[in-house]
Amino acid sequence: MPRSPTPRRRATLASLAAELKVSRTTISNAYNRPDQLSADLRERVLATAKRLGYPGPDPVARSLRTRKAGAVGLMITEPLNYSFSDPAALDFVAGLAESCEEAGQGLLLVAVGPSRDVGDGTAAVLAAGVDGFVVYSASDDDPYLAVVRQRHLPVVVVDQPMDVPGASRVCIDDRAAMRELAEYVVGLGHREIGLLTMRLGRDRPAGEVGAAVADPQRLQTPHFHVQRERIAGVVDAITAAGLARDSLTVVESYEHLPTSGGAAAEVALSANPRLTALMCTADVLALSAMDYLRGRGIYVPGHMTVTGFDGVPEALRRGLTTVAQPSVEKGRRAGRLLHQPPRSGLPVVDVLDTELVRGRTSGPPA
Amino acid sequence: MPRSPTPRRRATLASLAAELKVSRTTISNAYNRPDQLSADLRERVLATAKRLGYPGPDPVARSLRTRKAGAVGLMITEPLNYSFSDPAALDFVAGLAESCEEAGQGLLLVAVGPSRDVGDGTAAVLAAGVDGFVVYSASDDDPYLAVVRQRHLPVVVVDQPMDVPGASRVCIDDRAAMRELAEYVVGLGHREIGLLTMRLGRDRPAGEVGAAVADPQRLQTPHFHVQRERIAGVVDAITAAGLARDSLTVVESYEHLPTSGGAAAEVALSANPRLTALMCTADVLALSAMDYLRGRGIYVPGHMTVTGFDGVPEALRRGLTTVAQPSVEKGRRAGRLLHQPPRSGLPVVDVLDTELVRGRTSGPPA
DNA sequence: CTGAAAGCGCTAACAT
DNA sequence: ATGTTAGCGCTTTCAG
Numbered sequence: 001m002p003r004s005p006t007p008r009r010r011a012t013l014a015s016l017a018a019e020l021k022v023s024r025t026t027i028s029n030a031y032n033r034p035d036q037l038s039a040d041l042r043e044r045v046l047a048t049a050k051r052l053g054y055p056g057p058d059p060v061a062r063s064l065r066t067r068k069a070g071a072v073g074l075m076i077t078e079p080l081n082y083s084f085s086d087p088a089a090l091d092f093v094a095g096l097a098e099s100c101e102e103a104g105q106g107l108l109l110v111a112v113g114p115s116r117d118v119g120d121g122t123a124a125v126l127a128a129g130v131d132g133f134v135v136y137s138a139s140d141d142d143p144y145l146a147v148v149r150q151r152h153l154p155v156v157v158v159d160q161p162m163d164v165p166g167a168s169r170v171c172i173d174d175r176a177a178m179r180e181l182a183e184y185v186v187g188l189g190h191r192e193i194g195l196l197t198m199r200l201g202r203d204r205p206a207g208e209v210g211a212a213v214a215d216p217q218r219l220q221t222p223h224f225h226v227q228r229e230r231i232a233g234v235v236d237a238i239t240a241a242g243l244a245r246d247s248l249t250v251v252e253s254y255e256h257l258p259t260s261g262g263a264a265a266e267v268a269l270s271a272n273p274r275l276t277a278l279m280c281t282a283d284v285l286a287l288s289a290m291d292y293l294r295g296r297g298i299y300v301p302g303h304m305t306v307t308g309f310d311g312v313p314e315a316l317r318r319g320l321t322t323v324a325q326p327s328v329e330k331g332r333r334a335g336r337l338l339h340q341p342p343r344s345g346l347p348v349v350d351v352l353d354t355e356l357v358r359g360r361t362s363g364p365p366a
Numbered sequence: 367m368p369r370s371p372t373p374r375r376r377a378t379l380a381s382l383a384a385e386l387k388v389s390r391t392t393i394s395n396a397y398n399r400p401d402q403l404s405a406d407l408r409e410r411v412l413a414t415a416k417r418l419g420y421p422g423p424d425p426v427a428r429s430l431r432t433r434k435a436g437a438v439g440l441m442i443t444e445p446l447n448y449s450f451s452d453p454a455a456l457d458f459v460a461g462l463a464e465s466c467e468e469a470g471q472g473l474l475l476v477a478v479g480p481s482r483d484v485g486d487g488t489a490a491v492l493a494a495g496v497d498g499f500v501v502y503s504a505s506d507d508d509p510y511l512a513v514v515r516q517r518h519l520p521v522v523v524v525d526q527p528m529d530v531p532g533a534s535r536v537c538i539d540d541r542a543a544m545r546e547l548a549e550y551v552v553g554l555g556h557r558e559i560g561l562l563t564m565r566l567g568r569d570r571p572a573g574e575v576g577a578a579v580a581d582p583q584r585l586q587t588p589h590f591h592v593q594r595e596r597i598a599g600v601v602d603a604i605t606a607a608g609l610a611r612d613s614l615t616v617v618e619s620y621e622h623l624p625t626s627g628g629a630a631a632e633v634a635l636s637a638n639p640r641l642t643a644l645m646c647t648a649d650v651l652a653l654s655a656m657d658y659l660r661g662r663g664i665y666v667p668g669h670m671t672v673t674g675f676d677g678v679p680e681a682l683r684r685g686l687t688t689v690a691q692p693s694v695e696k697g698r699r700a701g702r703l704l705h706q707p708p709r710s711g712l713p714v715v716d717v718l719d720t721e722l723v724r725g726r727t728s729g730p731p732a
Numbered sequence: 733c734t735g736a737a738a739g740c741g742c743t744a745a746c747a748t
Numbered sequence: 749a750t751g752t753t754a755g756c757g758c759t760t761t762c763a764g
Contacts, residue, residue, distance in 0.1 A: 010518065012757055023735040028759060037733060055517045060429045060495045061757035064740050069426060070493040071474060084460035094450035097475055106494055108437060109463055109473040127436040128472055129426045129495045151421045152376065378741055389751045394743060403749060427741035430756050 011054035020048055031057055063129060071106035072338050073130035075148055077138045077202075082256050086284055087312035088327045089136070092158065095331020096134060103339040105131075132338045134158060135167075139202045139223040156337045158330055160225040168347040170333045174226050177323045177354040178233030181307055182279065184321075184356065186241045189364045190277040190305060194268035195234055195250045196261060196289060197227050197281040204254045211264040213271045214252040230281045230309065249275065253285065261288025262295075276305060276365035283308035283315035283322055290318070290361065301363035311357060319360035326352050377420035386414055397423055429495060437472035438704050439496035441514055443504045443568075448622055452650055453678035454693045455502070458524065461697020462500060469705040471497075498704045500524060501533075505568045505589040522703045524696055526591040534713040536699045540592050543689045543720040544599030547673055548645065550687075550722065552607045555730045556643040556671060560634035561600055561616045562627060562655060563593050563647040570620045577630040579637045580618040596647045596675065615641065619651065627654025628661075642671060642731035649674035649681035649688055656684070656727065667729035677723060685726035692718050 017024045029036040030045040083089045100107045132154035140161040155167040201223040222228035249272045253264040280286035286308030311324025383390045395402040396411040449455045466473040498520035506527040521533040567589040588594035617634045619626040646652035652674030677690025
């Protein structure tokens with residue numbers, strides 16, 4: 001009569017070996033190197049394993065021994081549930097997931113809400129059993145980034161920050177892309193332009209909520225390289241066109257909510273009612289701004305030109321003028337860089353192409 | 367002069383202990399139980415750690431010892447990149463991620479593409495260092511599910527399959543929800559109804575591609591409980607209304623692509639041109655079907671009633687008549703069930719509420 | 733093809 | 749408050 005399939009003490013490789021009166025090596029080989037033992041013996045091992053309810057070598061113990069976790073960690077600074085509402089971020093995750101799947105690796109989403117205390121020794125970033133990290137769009141001074149770096153694991157950065165020694169980076173040329181878009185907008189004749197951007201720093205100025213015009217000082221402390229570059233791109237275009245710097249009204253959104261774009265648009269328009277174009281550093285911002293404008297009876301592009309950035313499906317569907325960037329491919333590349341590091345061992349910077357999409361939300365000023 | 371921050375051999379807890387001439391326990395305590403040693407000593411430990419580039423206790427070794435991985439695995443049968451294109455699945459993941467974040471746990475996306483060989487000992491499911499699994503909508507006979515169960519870890523099932531011994535389950539009453547929707551459609555006067563459904567089995571009938579009418583035999587072998595129940599719900603309504611069983615044309619879509627709904631609609635309409643309503647077991651199917659219909663000049667709801675299932679944002683925005691289910695909440699509950707198992711230790715079944723959404727895509731037959 | 737020995741890096745009891 | 753002891757479960761040389 002067969003023994004109970006669930007012995008009190010969970011079966012281990014050792015107990016299986018004892019049961020079969022063979023060495024642990026043999027059991028290990030049965031799982032990891034089938035060619036190292038007779039098919040017959042292997043068969044017996046597997047059968048006994050099933051009988052004893054042995055699930056195969058413990059992944060954690062194996063990881064300890066082999067120094068391979070079989071997974072990569074994805075560090076996102078935003079709360080996870082926000083990231084899941086930004087289609088661009090999502091596409092990125094999908095691309096990364098795809099490359100992990102190909103490589104037979106797991107993808108560990110690391111909980112790095114801004115709320116969590118870094119000092120906490122149990123921080124998930126520290127606890128993650130992974131072979132490397134992908135850092136998605138972190139601020140220059142993200143404390144978690146420091147923690148990740150400390151672990152001495154391979155790191156691939158996506159978008160930002162720029163300067164992580166030893167880390168490869170996948171990005172686009174944000175400045176050039178935004179400049180091209182701004183040149184197009186300026187070329188249409190716009191002279192009073194609003195620029196709605198995401199958070200410029202991890203902090204927010206004391207007492208501020210929602211969105212506010214970013215004063216020059218705020219623009220000097222940009223902890224997010226990407227936003228900085230995109231703003232610079234617009235300034236480049238404006239300057240090149242001989243316009244005054246103050247034809248540009250920059251509004252920073254502190255929150256990343258579905259309605260943030262509308263709120264920022266409102267702030268921009270009350271700061272400068274003569275705006276004829278709203279450029280946004282993300283499609284989600286632009287789409288929300290459009291919803292807001294429609295609610296106010298301001299027609300796009302008749303009364304107001306609106307542009308975005310990212311080229312997410314919904315934006316393209318709605319004809320938004322924007323810069324399309326290959327978010328999915330970013331994810332794939334980031335994964336690949338981790339799974340198959342460059343032969344040289346030196347970090348690489350992978351700059352992907354973007355494309356200006358002239359949609360139906362831009363036109364000459366009224 | 368301080369030593370090089372990167373010694374050839376990576377610093378370990380033991381080497382730190384040696385350096386400081388204290389026991390390993392003390393170092394361990396410095397990280398895990400700050401209250402167990404003098405603040406002073408702890409300070410010294412941390413300083414030396416920094417000097418030696420010691421990143422803190424190795425997560426894998428700690429996991430082995432404590433038997434906690436600090437992460438839960440999410441097993442999705444579909445390829446990951448598909449899942450990232452279904453908003454309902456995505457919402458679910460977002461909810462799960464949220465609850466993991468709350469619990470300070472990581473979320474490991476396990477690569478379980480249909481392509482991977484289960485026999486492969488390196489299957490990611492086996493290799494995942496996790497404390498439990500969430501199984502999202504797997505077929506009754508999913509081979510990976512068997513593998514997961516073998517690991518003797520806590521398992522929470524979402525939607526399906528029904529019968530996983532020992533596993534809690536989060537679900538909705540698919541049959542009742544679909545029946546209510548079908549009653550509404552029948553109540554509008556429809557007598558020839560098409561039902562477009564996702565895959566009914568892991569396999570597909572030999573030689574089939576795209577979509578095909580599901581014959582009675584195929585309807586007998588439903589490896590997906592959810593689809594089965596939803597179909598049953600429609601049949602319930604039809605039967606209750608005194609209609610013949612053959613007023614219903616069931617079409618099964620074998621692929622899960624953005625255009626699958628349209629393809630299935632085409633199949634349904636050529637199988638029975640007199641259809642006046644297309645009910646779909648997923649919003650993504652319905653939305654695609656609507657696109658198809660529009661392309662053919664078939665107006666909704668004038669010429670054709672279309673209904674969906676899930677209540678994803680885009681569907682609600684487009685006014686689809688559908689059943690809204692709380693996908694995000696499903697994810698949260700699943701996570702919670704894993705992180706805070708019921709006191710009793712007994713598996714629970716958590717049936718969430720759904721809501722019939724009477725949109726603008728349903729009306730009386732032409 | 734199989735086995736014996738030696739840890740991987742850590743923490744949990746249990747002293748002291 | 750700190751140290752000692754004893755593994756967690758596995759893989760990997762290296763010999764037979």
